[in-house]
Amino acid sequence: MTKELKSTSAGQGCLNVLLRSRESNLVLLIAVMTALTTSLNPRFISPQSLKDLMLNVSIIALLVLGQTVIIVMRQIDLSISSIVGITAFLSGTLFINHPGIPGVVVVLIAILAGLLLGAVNATLIAWGSIPALITTLGTLYIFRGANYAWVHGRQVNAVNVPSSFLTIGTSTFAGIPLLTWIVLSLLAVFAIGLRHYIVGREFYAIGSNPNAAVLAGINVRRRLAIGFLISGAIAGLAGALWLARFGTVDATAAEGIELTVITSTVVGGVAITGGVGTVVGAVLGALLLSVFSSTLVFLRVPSFWQQAFQGAMLLLAIAADAYLAHRHALRLRVKWSRV
């Protein structure tokens, strides 16, 4: 952490220090929290509980990747939990109706389904110019409602799913669950895409100043559409992985997780006002929330408090951002008044 700070303070970009330190602060917080809980209950870092922790955070972290792209563009996607629900059940039915179907094919179909549902959002938002908050709130209910109608009280059970597929959620490689490896590799892809490819930087430009983005010649509608397609495809993948992780899927699968995903993303330093934040930070945000709730479990805090703590953490993160931005603005005003 000190290294980080030194290298950037040499660069003197105040904002860079803030941004970089967001990730290092998150790592620090996670480390402190883990150390504290371990000192009270050493079982907290037993291999089994670490594995559980990683499994718990993986699907949220995956969804956080798509949500980061969306929020960086000053948009929001609430519909992801319903897409996960539909595609999870779809994956299960594929295994039931087509015995012997390869897992890869199921995953690809789930991604395709997510892409199609994301296309509904993309069309309404990019070309219908309906605000994302309204559009995805609508599709959140529509997709879930359609899911209820389709599932009609049925349920997919682990016995219906080939065990080879379920190993994604159980087996490990180098001590890390397969599921987590999938998420980590996608994290790398997203981190590089958003930092090192022009399209990634254009997402930031759109969130930072939409009018200037148009003036720079960026096709804003198309970028918005791409974002919601990505978010939908990621949710489709998450649906297939949801089945692999839990084995049982009914109509309520993944209900409400969109809020956890958005909270994680914002706690991870992606500004809800767009233009700022990284996928690494956002995933660390998800990890922090996950560690935090396991901590509460290990410390035997009643479960109804957990949600309240999650909300408190969100507000704390935003308050800290606002405070830092305010201080930064004050410093600038002092600097200018000296000119």
Next chain:
Amino acid sequence: MSSTPTIELVDIYKSFGSTRVLEGVSLPLFPGEVHSLMGENGAGKSTLVKIMAGLYLADRGAVRIGGHEVLFRSTAQAQQAGVSVIYQEPTLFRDLSIAENVFMHRQPKTGYGWIDYAEMNRVVSQHLRQLGVSLRPEDPVLGLSIADQQIVEIVKALTFEAKVLIMDEPTAALSLEEVKRLFQVVERLRTKEAAIMFVSHRLEEVFAISQRITVMRDGRVVGSGSIKEWTPEKVIHNMVGRSLEALYPKEKVEPGKVVLRVRNLRRAGVFKEISFEVRQGEIVCLSGLVGAGRSEVARAIFGIDPLDSGEVLIGDTALTNHTPQLAMAAGIGFVPEDRQQQGLVMEMTVMRNVTLTVLRQVQRFGLVSKEKEREIAAQWTQRMRLKGHIEEPASILSGGNQQKVVLAKWLATQPKLLIVDEPTRGVDVGAKSEVHRTLSQLAKEGMAIIMISSELPEVIGTADRVLVMHEGKLTAELARSEATEEAIMFAATGQTGPIRDKKAKPTSNGE
């Protein structure tokens, strides 16, 4: 200088609806020259700039680059042709670095399609160094002053290899030091044979930097030539030299008691040393160029923006740290400039709009009484000779009638002092003179009025006294008999001359 212009506008016409904005404007920009474009607000300068930038298409006439006719259908086409425009308010991505801002959407790439940050930073830092600016390409734009943001825009223009650089009032938001640095940058670009157009209101700057001046008035070029042919007096005369076309109904009124007295108003960086008073029956005009701080003074008097120091007295009551609510209670009415945004609720009926300021008077048992509402609304709209029914939504009225509704709304509070900001902007000629007649009538009945206007004929036609502001300070106080367009323009551009010296004390009584 070279004889073929880098870019040339030939006989450009442009209308918006029935309003002619440009009528046969021709303008050449030569390489290695700074060409200043001057004119009053509304002379058509901005429209001309936007045609060169590719934002508007001319109705008639041609744009030639290097002698060849071109047609800009988008800003991108203009940029590719080598025309870059720097607006007063830079349009940047504040969350991204300087280098990213410069190269957004056209970042240099390495073999794998990765963005070549090293190359980007190298090019930008080279340009920054050449401009003699101590900014670093990795610095975020968030936190840069307006002046530095303009530098970023200039670097962007340079990476487009702009042959033509158009700067639309670039110095309006800059401090003296920053202006100096900008001029050094401009001078360096000029020696590299760039053709530069400089739009500014500040005479001293124009004469310091230009090789050529063109003056526009009412959509036409009224004078153009090398700097040697111009004097500040001649520029001003060209800018305003028109006769009063319209008659302004003006009632003779003996001013009564002092209604408003302000002393040494100061708001850091916006205005300072503002002292004046307004009497019953007087119309006092605050004149000056856009950005001189006129509206800001009015907003501070009404309590919208806080004052850093100074006193505001209504009659004998001092208003300190007051809110608009307190100002209204003390008897001030304020008609803002932008009636669509601030003055009217478009979806509501005329009646509702008029009674918004006096809801307390129209309530009965805590509920709004429709009869009382109708009564008050009818009374004031009739006085304003409003065309249209009071139960129709305000949005369907014409601009002039909307302005009457706004006025009626404030008259319903029966203020002692009425502040009107640009009351006739965007209003047709007929409605204009009705607004003037109403203001004049109100003054006759004993109301004190402060009017802010950018239209000189309006100022001269309606004002009993004219207060002129320049860069946040009062530079002249002119009685009705002394207020000529030349005198006002002189003070508004910060010129020190014989006219200003006649009446330099801003606190004198005016009559």
